Every structure is written in C-alpha cells, then in structure tokens.
Amino acid sequence: MKFLLAVRPDRVAATVAAGEARKRVLRLGHEVVDIALDGEDLTGSARGAEIALVFGGDGTILRAARALAPLGVGLLGVNLGRLGFLTSCTVAEVDTAIAEVVGGRYRSDERALLDARLVRDGREVLRTLALNDVVAARAELVRSIHIAVTVDDEPLIVYWADGLIVATATGSTAYGFSVGGPLIMPASRAIMIVPIAPHLSFTNATVLDPEQRIRLEVQDEPARLSIDGQLEVPLRVGDRIEVRRSEIVARLIRPASSKPFLSLLREKILKEPGS
Secondary structure, eight states: OEEEEEEOTTOHHHHHHHHHHHHHHHHTTOEEEEEEOSSOOOHHHHTTOOEEEEEEOHHHHHHHHHHHGGGTOEEEEEEOSSSOSSOOEEGGGHHHHHHHHHTTOEEEEEEEEEEEEEEETTEEEEEEEESSEEEEEEOSSSSOEEEEEEETTEEEEEEEESEEEEEOTGGGGTHHHHTTOOOOOTTOOOEEEEEESOSSSOOSOEEEOTTOOEEEEEOSSSEEEEETTTEEEEEOTTOEEEEEEEEEEEEEEEETTSOOHHHHHHHHTSOOTTO
16 A cells, blocks of 8 residues: 655644654555645655545645545545644554554545636636635725626626635535534535625525536625635636536545544534533
8 A cells, every 4th residue: 555644844743743654654564655735746756645644734634635636545634733623633543543544444535626717807827626615805905895606607696795705515614614604514515605794795605506606706806816725816806716516526534443523523613512
C-alpha cells in the first residue's frame, strides 16, 4: 500500500507528527511519500497512492481535498487544529489508525464537491473545486451588495445582503451553519444557498437538488469570491460565478475506531447545555 504524508510546510508540529507516522508506515513494510500542500502539482507524487495521512486541522483537509480528490486519493485527517470536524484521529491515535487502515478495518465516506467557475467578460478566469463552500460577499466597505441568483437558467432572486454562501452537505456544518443554515447529513449530494445578513430580502436557506446549476452575478463593488475560506479573488460588477456539483468526490477515510458522524456532531457542534 502506498501512503502519502500531507502537511503544510509552515506547520512545524504537523511536520514532526508526520515524521513519526512515516517511521510507523515504513516499519509495516509500506511505501510512503511526503508531499507539501503548497499549491504544487501533486500528480506525479500521488500516482498509485491509496491514502493520504493529512496532518493539520479542518483547513488542511480542505486544501488536501482540492489537491488530491481529483487523483482518487482517500484522506485520513490527523487533527492538530481546534475543531477537527473533518479529521479522523488525534496524533496520539495515529498509530492505531494506520494499523486499522493497513488491516482493511476502515470505511471510505464520499463527500460531494462543488465545481466553481468565475467568468469575467465571457472568459473563464478561475476554475476550482470546493469541499465546503463558495462564497460571494462584500469586501472592505461595511455595506450590503446585490447578488442575482439564477438556478438552471431561471432567475430566482436578487439578494441584498453581506454575501451569499453556496455550500455542500459538508459545508453545512461550517460557515453556512454559523449564519443560520440547516445541517445536512454528509452523504447527501444536495446543495444549499444561504444569505449572509440579508437586508429586506428572503432570509431562509434554499436547498437544491444535486443536479441543479447555480449562477451568481455580482451587481456591486467592492466584493470578493472565497473558496473554502482559503482562496480569495476580488470580484467586479458583472462577474458570474457558476457553481454545480462536481463529478469528483472527496473520500474521507474513517478507521474502525473513529467516532461516527452523529457523535462528532453532538460533541463538537450540538453541545448540550452545561457541557
């Protein structure tokens, strides 16, 4: 079995933890390749790899999903962050997790990805994947902006709001949840649209079918496009953001000893009073 060890080069703790995991994988007689999540093309390094051990927090998993999901590599997150909602184990548990994966005692959870295109003056200037969300929002000025929403080429609504979130089921536990959007079970392929601080506009989230296509058109400046809260691009009036569900899925690897989704949900998000 070929493992990738994925880290952000600027995270010292992640590099140290990955080094220890590397020793464990080699002792078990498996191939291991170190990769850096710094924007480089990983096609060559990832060839033949089945699983990437991703060291960091949820943000690192988001980076890894955009880079490695198109290559079919499963992601096993080792949490060194705060929330760790997308990760599967802690650093203390990584040896057990590796042993379970090598022994075939794991499951692979498929998560939907969004395919996002930014079109300006009829020309595609950006195309990328998103595991959590695609957000069009106001930039520096503290004022609302107008964003026209079209679904399957049919006009839906023009929002006057601080911004608009288009999210996957995975992203429903992230930014969308913080502004009042619904929680959607992770296996769902549904796409949701959630307005951010809408003013004199429809305030509820809208949940769409997986095959529906969404177009956002920005009608005010300054504004920006954000992908998974990590990639940001300034927007101009007339820019179109086209979003649809990708044919590519992200595979999150869950060793047998990892907690099920509902348990994580109760522990990390749906905390009971007094807990």
